Amino acid sequence: MTEIRLANVTKTYAGGQTAVDGVDLTIHDGEFFVLLGPSGCGKSTTLRMIAGLEPISSGDLFIGERRMNEVDPKDRDLAFVFQNYALFPHLTVKGNLTFGMKLRGVPASEQERRLAEVTAMLGLAPYLDRKPGQLSGGQRQRVALGRALLRDPVAFLLDEPLSNLDAKLRAQMRTELVKLHRRVGRTIIHVTHDQIEAMTMADRICIMHDGKVAQVGAPMEVYRNPADTFVATFTGSPPMNLVPGRLENGAVHFAGASLPLDAKAAAGEVTAGFRPEDLSLAALPDRVEIQTSVVAVETLGADAILVVSLAGGQEIEMRVPADTRLEPGSPVSVHLDPDRLRLFDRQTGKAIVRAR
Structure with a gap:
């Protein structure tokens, strides 16, 4: 060896x-x-x-x-x-x-x-x-x-x-x-x-x-x-979506949504991260609902990238079927698999170990 x-x-x-x-x-x-x-x-x-x-x-x-x-x-x-x-x-x-x-x-x-x-x-x-x-x-x-x-x-x-x-x-x-x-x-x-x-x-x-x-x-x-957030955004195409959030009262609040967590980290400002494929248009059980508006649909062939805007104006991306047709500006609910959510310290960018 x-x-x-x-x-x-x-x-x-x-x-x-x-x-x-x-x-x-x-x-x-x-x-x-x-x-x-x-x-x-x-x-x-x-x-x-x-x-x-x-x-x-x-x-x-x-x-x-x-x-x-x-x-x-x-x-x-x-x-x-x-x-x-x-x-x-x-x-x-x-x-x-x-x-x-x-x-x-x-x-x-x-x-x-x-x-x-x-x-x-x-x-x-x-x-x-x-x-x-x-x-x-x-x-x-x-x-x-x-x-x-x-x-x-x-x-x-x-x-x-x-x-x-x-x-x-x-x-x-x-x-x-x-x-x-x-x-x-x-x-x-x-x-x-x-x-x-x-x-x-x-x-x-x-x-x-x-x-x-x-x-x-x-x-x-x-x-x-x-x-950390560098690795999160350097890997994946499109990269991981990163949005500001806050840990408070046993839950993480981000993108207008909340998700209860076990007390594994102190309250404070965090960055919430999730991959484009961790979102869906279907309201599946236990998914976290996020309200957005359509910005664009970018067709790639086998699938498409749906670009949507959060309430504060930040844009995020998700993978959708290639035949998805949505009008820019129209409201749409997207749904996040909570097991896929990753949290990062806002100041250091380092990952925070969490438990649901």
Whole structure:
């Protein structure tokens, strides 16, 4: 078992800018682990520190039981796939794939055996004599992955490898990466700003914000139980609705509605959160009724997004059937599943544990 562990890892640049601030993470052997967050949150810097491409300012990095802070990148037994794939333009696909093996002195017969295995796995056999400029984006990405596979590393580090692909090809390559992970069984650490990539591929997601870890967990755990309002709004499309509320007299009051709660938090100002799919137009048993007015219906194909306005003017969104027809300005009652309501401290944004 080879875990990758970061203990209070910080990266501060010469000008005093802190890109990564006290990150503690344990990435399990064989795990598909995704670092997710907006641009500038520190996710790529974290990946580069694991790879040894960025020096660690403070803290410790361990691969297995070995501290790796001062170990050269070439000696870490990691394979890095860059966003731009970093292929040699003057070499053929075969030349790119075998380059590393030749440097390491792998015997020619072994090179051919491993090359045949990887090209069959990735469907690259028809392209071995082509150069990168003659390949599509998806083909170049597969060559970069193949080159990494031929190293047979402890872990694969992928820095936004799908960001240069169109939407259809991204969806195909997400599936291919998941299948590849199942076949090789090695740790993958994947950096992305795309929550769909994270939700569909990860065993666990680490959401980063301003150089810190905001939350780590399984995709649906992070989605259903966000640790704070940043995670709540960064995950989900549309994101979680957040409306002001107040805890008082054993109930939470929000959006003109009230919901009794057990006394788990002190009275005070809170933010109430609920996902668009947690609302319905149907008045089902035990649902919390909220009075709104229609703003717009945005048809997406399989379903639609109904945008409605609360009494104070704030707009919220909900998922409805694609054939929903409502006139803008007309009043409509929407109904919230109370089990799905999440509460956050108004000042800190942190989640409040509640019980009904």
